[in-house]
Amino acid sequence: xxxxxxxLLSALLxxxxxxxxxxxxxxGPRAQSYYPASLRADxxxxxxxxxxxxxxxxxxxxxxxGRGLTAMPTISSRIKYLYLQNNAITAIPDAxxxxxxxxxxxxxxxxxxxxxxxGKEVFSKLGTLERLYxxxxxxxxxxxxxxxxxxDLRIDHNxxxxxxxxxxxxxxxxxxxxxxxxxxxxIGSSLKPLKSLTLLDISGNKLTKVPDGLPEHLHQLYLESNxxxxxxxxxxGGFTQLQYVRMAHNQLTDKGIPPHAFNVTGLVELDLSFNKxxxxxxxxxxxxxxxxxxxxxxEFTLGSFCGVVDVTNFSKLRTLRLEGNEISREDIPSxxxxxxxxxxxxxx
Numbered sequence: 001x002x003x004x005x006x007x008l009l010s011a012l013l014x015x016x017x018x019x020x021x022x023x024x025x026x027x028g029p030r031a032q033s034y035y036p037a038s039l040r041a042d043x044x045x046x047x048x049x050x051x052x053x054x055x056x057x058x059x060x061x062x063x064x065x066g067r068g069l070t071a072m073p074t075i076s077s078r079i080k081y082l083y084l085q086n087n088a089i090t091a092i093p094d095a096x097x098x099x100x101x102x103x104x105x106x107x108x109x110x111x112x113x114x115x116x117x118x119g120k121e122v123f124s125k126l127g128t129l130e131r132l133y134x135x136x137x138x139x140x141x142x143x144x145x146x147x148x149x150x151x152d153l154r155i156d157h158n159x160x161x162x163x164x165x166x167x168x169x170x171x172x173x174x175x176x177x178x179x180x181x182x183x184x185x186x187i188g189s190s191l192k193p194l195k196s197l198t199l200l201d202i203s204g205n206k207l208t209k210v211p212d213g214l215p216e217h218l219h220q221l222y223l224e225s226n227x228x229x230x231x232x233x234x235x236x237g238g239f240t241q242l243q244y245v246r247m248a249h250n251q252l253t254d255k256g257i258p259p260h261a262f263n264v265t266g267l268v269e270l271d272l273s274f275n276k277x278x279x280x281x282x283x284x285x286x287x288x289x290x291x292x293x294x295x296x297x298x299e300f301t302l303g304s305f306c307g308v309v310d311v312t313n314f315s316k317l318r319t320l321r322l323e324g325n326e327i328s329r330e331d332i333p334s335x336x337x338x339x340x341x342x343x344x345x346x347x348x
């Protein structure tokens with residue numbers, strides 16, 4: 001008898017509950033398909049808009065992504081994680097987020113937002129917001145009154161032409177800033193006050209020089225695909241934790257690089273590919289990955305890697321890419337096997 005009852009109960013249960021991945025609503029089909037009508041009714045009672053999904057197992061999240069929305073939905077004060085990406089939303093009026101003061105994540109990438117359609121105070125009351133994703137919109141400036149609690153700001157793939165000190169004032173907690181693929185020509189020293197910033201991506205802009213006064217605690221600095229032809233003296237000397245520098249697809253020449261600009265301890269990866277270098281720049285013996293492909297390098301200068309070669313002095317370089325230059329494998333001196341003894345990849 002017990003077996004019969006158990007079988008009947010299992011037959012009555014929806015497949016989505018009996019075999020459902022507990023995290024399936026994060027990446028699978030529409031979340032509504034995972035829950036029977038009674039559970040969806042409970043979610044509706046908790047002020048979930050019809051065009052969105054509010055999983056009962058995660059009541060502080062609201063999923064409105066990819067729904068063809070052109071305007072902001074009504075947002076309950078209980079919501080902490082709001083997903084609005086991949087829609088056609090054009091504006092964020094001031095009143096839209098008036099009740100959403102508990103937001104921690106706000107995802108609005110891949111919409112059609114314009115700067116003049118975002119309320120001047122729309123973000124000012126979001127005192128717990130940590131992540132704001134606004135990439136792939138039509139913004140011409142950084143929105144005003146951003147909360148100082150932000151840790152991760154992604155505003156790449158827009159039309160931003162400048163960054164002023166007021167735009168990011170007081171953001172002592174910001175650790176990640178994506179500004180790549182905009183129309184920046186100069187950002188001055190606007191980023192210097194960002195004392196917690198560890199990752200800065202300003203590649204794909206219109207910069208002709210390295211910005212002044214970058215935050216000293218950067219761990220990753222991406223400057224690819226600009227028009228930078230020279231580096232300032234002591235370029236990397238002011239950083240205490242920098243490990244990754246990428247400057248591919250610029251206009252760097254030998255004359256534009258000060259002596260020993262990259263000979264700094266701590267650097268792990270340096271990408272100078274697709275520039276106009278004729279010589280291999282001097283790098284630190286602790287560097288592990290060096291990318292120099294598609295330059296105009298005419299000789300293999302072993303001294304760029306090792307000033308002295310002996311049992312204890314040798315380069316830690318593991319990857320060296322030189323293809324697309326004016327040298328061949330025959331140009332590598334025989335003693336390079338001692339200097340580059342840890343290199344597992346040398347491409348020429």
